[in-house]
Amino acid sequence: MSVFETFLNWKVFADSLPLLLMGLRITVGLGVAAILLGAVGGLLLALLRLYGPAPVRFLTITYINVFRAIPLLVLLIVIYYALPFVGLRLTSFTSATLALSLVSAAYSAEILPAGIEGVPRGQAEAARALGLSKSRQMTDVILPQAIKLVIPPLTSNAINVLKDTSLASVVAMPDLLKQATQAEALAANPTPLIGAALIYILLLLPFVSLVGLAEVRLARRTR
Amino acid sequence: MAPIIELRAVDKSYGAFKALKAIDLCVEAGEVVVVIGPSGSGKSTLIRCINQIEAHDSGTIRVNGLDAGRPDQLTRIRTEAGMVFQNFNLFPHMSCLRNVALAPVRVRGLTWAEANERARKLLARVGLAEQADKFPNQLSGGQQQRVGIARALAMEPKVLLFDEPTSALDPEMVGEVLDVIQQLARTGVTLIIVTHEMGFARRVANRVVFMDAGRVVEVGPPNLLFDAPQDPRLRTFLNSILST
Numbered sequence: 001m002s003v004f005e006t007f008l009n010w011k012v013f014a015d016s017l018p019l020l021l022m023g024l025r026i027t028v029g030l031g032v033a034a035i036l037l038g039a040v041g042g043l044l045l046a047l048l049r050l051y052g053p054a055p056v057r058f059l060t061i062t063y064i065n066v067f068r069a070i071p072l073l074v075l076l077i078v079i080y081y082a083l084p085f086v087g088l089r090l091t092s093f094t095s096a097t098l099a100l101s102l103v104s105a106a107y108s109a110e111i112l113p114a115g116i117e118g119v120p121r122g123q124a125e126a127a128r129a130l131g132l133s134k135s136r137q138m139t140d141v142i143l144p145q146a147i148k149l150v151i152p153p154l155t156s157n158a159i160n161v162l163k164d165t166s167l168a169s170v171v172a173m174p175d176l177l178k179q180a181t182q183a184e185a186l187a188a189n190p191t192p193l194i195g196a197a198l199i200y201i202l203l204l205l206p207f208v209s210l211v212g213l214a215e216v217r218l219a220r221r222t223r
Numbered sequence: 224m225a226p227i228i229e230l231r232a233v234d235k236s237y238g239a240f241k242a243l244k245a246i247d248l249c250v251e252a253g254e255v256v257v258v259i260g261p262s263g264s265g266k267s268t269l270i271r272c273i274n275q276i277e278a279h280d281s282g283t284i285r286v287n288g289l290d291a292g293r294p295d296q297l298t299r300i301r302t303e304a305g306m307v308f309q310n311f312n313l314f315p316h317m318s319c320l321r322n323v324a325l326a327p328v329r330v331r332g333l334t335w336a337e338a339n340e341r342a343r344k345l346l347a348r349v350g351l352a353e354q355a356d357k358f359p360n361q362l363s364g365g366q367q368q369r370v371g372i373a374r375a376l377a378m379e380p381k382v383l384l385f386d387e388p389t390s391a392l393d394p395e396m397v398g399e400v401l402d403v404i405q406q407l408a409r410t411g412v413t414l415i416i417v418t419h420e421m422g423f424a425r426r427v428a429n430r431v432v433f434m435d436a437g438r439v440v441e442v443g444p445p446n447l448l449f450d451a452p453q454d455p456r457l458r459t460f461l462n463s464i465l466s467t
Binding site: 120122123125126127128129130131132133136140141144145148 | 274276298301302306310312313314325326330374375378
């Protein structure tokens, strides 16, 4: 068998494509859910970390550090295989969403304060001088500017979350990678794996280049 | 009638640095008070304590009878005392119109339609009717500062605090901003202006306050203060300014 027949077998690819696309839908669904939940959780953590009372700040920082330290695969396996022993049985989708969101929230919570602190102090002063309430100062003035500053690092984080969805295949999640490995077994040919790799790349490449562009632009502006 | 602004024995430190030392100052409604002094003399800190952008350490500050030391009166004080900043501090993610209309909606409870109408009138009053829908970074420094003035006016404050409103401007734009402030001086709103523009101070001030090293050193009408300064520190300051 030639290299082409082995790795880029068109017939095998065409046969496995419907499966791969089903997997892609689950991968994207899982990724989007985890990114959104992680963003909301990250925002809450960031605000607690910046403005909470001292014990809350300490707890928040502990959370952030712990969930940045734990390997995602380990967390996922703990949630999926260990929690049932205490009566908490989660589906593979819920487990994967939970694990990805918990970790993504920790990373977002690390990124967002940098954005909030990057907004010039005069902005908060002007908002205060106008008599805006604390929450209005945040929602009307600080956050819209902070978010602009953190879009590149948040996008990087979102890319990582989307990539890490592939770990969910170990908890029997029928995502893109899982479908590819199954199709590979079925066809006794690795082409579906190559196909899955290409789909991951096609999915993420635009975002990766966008982040690159945005970072160049930010660097130019701050120079 | 009680003064609209009253400071009694106000102290303020940044760490070991005493920015304000036992400040006593009263400003009557409708007065135009210009605060001058060398940099680091505490003039900016003084007006930033009036609306509590900086909290003072001790003493009393009253604005229109409201106690600035009481957190529950803070929002009312800030609606009574508008502020114009050295660096404009316009909100860069909003149009000029929105910059001006925001606080009337959020704090005074106007509808957007009412606030936008008020904002358009105010922008017209500072000569920027055409720029209402532009963003701050599309305007010159002088135009931005005039938007800043319109934003402060939109709350219909009794007092306007100007923190070196022309210090960040190119020289050719200073005039347009001072003109707007001078027009305001005629409308009866109380103005407290920290500035280095001595000619302007002489033209608009009812009283000039000279500060040095955290103290109010001399207070008086501009002709007396500029033409017959009593304190040697004021004489030194005026000489240093005139010789540059």
